[in-house]
Amino acid sequence: MGKMHADEAEIDGALVLRLVADQFPQWAGLPVEEIPSSGTVNAMYRLGDSLTVRLPRVKGGVEDIEKEFAWLPRLAPLLPVRISTPVGLGRPAEEYPWPWSVQEWIEGSVAVAGEVEEPVGLAEDLASFVRAFRRIELPDGPPAYRGGPLELQDAGTRAAIRLLEGWIDTETALAAWGSALAAAPPSASTWVHGDLMPSNLLLVEGRLTAVIDFATAGLGDPACDLIPAWNLLPASARPAYRAALDADDAAWTRGRGRALSMALIQLPYYRHTNKGIAANAQHVIDEVLADFRA
Template identity: 35%
Template sequence: MIDAEVDVSEDLVRALLRERHPDLAGLPVREVEGGWGNQMWRLGDELAVRMQRMDTSLDLQLKERRWLPVLAPRLPLPVPVPLRHGAPSERFPKIWTVMTWVDGTPLDLGSITRGDHAAETLAAFLEALHVEAPADAPAAEGVGAHPEDCSDGFEHFFQAVAPAELAGVIRDVWGEAVAAPPWEGPPVWVHGDLHPANVVVADGTLAGVIDFGALCAGDPAWDLAAAWLLLPAGGTARFLESYTRVDEATVRRARGLAVMKSLFLMSMGRNGDLGLPGGKPHWGPVGRDALDRVLKGLGG
């Protein structure tokens, strides 16, 4: 566990590269906007340095290092692939990883205009990802579990930001998810944290998926929730037509999880408006738009 937050600067990134990977130290280094648990620095045109910042455990980056090289070759969208590693040191007491750069604009700063294409692209990506995970895959702990196991998290976000006029229907959708039968198949690979800041877009459609720190073996409903969070109005129905392995219980769980994730985005937006650490002011409207799509039902 690493508790200290360290200020990361261009000079620090370059100094670390000189120490561990001097052949990369001469490439241009520039900060990438966003990030919370980790901070990204663009390294040249094709690489990025992922610097642990607020995350208090090494596990998330170590998980990406272990599994992304295995998963990336069979996924139909670009994902970051770890290439070089950095260990904690006196100069920087956390870990860092040099990864391939995934080109595009994060969706929370961009938009999808080719909704049908994006829905089909998301479905193809998730069908490729959602295969049975090996026995040594990271277990579902919170993320990847049944919604019933996440009721405390839902209640926290609900109490913080749920619009009073929608409280009843929000609880109804969540209740349906909690009451839904659990996933009956084998645990599959799950990204676990698909929201607008963790995908990139280009040419009006999805162009890549990033931040696999929540990767685990679990319930695919956690990723199907992204149909409401990422796609414009009408996109969820097209997605569900294209994702061939869906069932009614999984959709119920996914819709409830989409409500919780929408409330999370709204909570981060509120924190930003209040000037609290880690707040993202522009996530509030993103979350509210997603919530409205969820509450409209499967048509999104």
């Protein structure tokens, strides 16, 4: 995979070895291996057997590193599955300009849409995680990255639909997006993860074992975490997920709209540079439009 962003930093395994040796001598000499990932903001490297190094690719990801370092230890005891645990905060260096982090390695396979072994069981696992997240009452929570009113995404979503003319059914996409905009807003904000993409969900024997990447987490529309209904779960498991989260019609419609908006924006941006994200975006669009037509 080549560079995804015009302002992306130069990152490779040799750089990671040098940064670790200089700032964390207790881990110097451990083998470094790039982790294949469809992540768009951070580069990931495995360090030895038990650690992961996470480096922002772009300046926009810098605040996420410090945010996770502050919040993940507070969130972890409140959630039913493992989450990323930071163990070191790296400093900017002469050859790399931003903070970076070292986290505990978590075993598991990345979830893949269309390859879910236990769809209803996984839906229940995801719902358990989301319910626990919504119950969190930690003070001074940050705003969720995608948790504000859907109207804030309207211009970007419509621009993406124009770019996809001839690629997707843009008429149905506009109708589905319009239905989400017309849905009643949430009565209250809750803690949401905000980025439950398949690549952020780790599975063991088809069941959820861990959730990673909390850069977008914070207080926002609870419908943000309904997105796995379209980006991962098959249609047969959606009713179980919806029922477990007690999503009313308005929330379900907003969640579907949020899934669609993300995918519409991702597909034209990443279709030549990140095949994993582009493939999932196309999957989401297909699933949402079929669901809307039905």
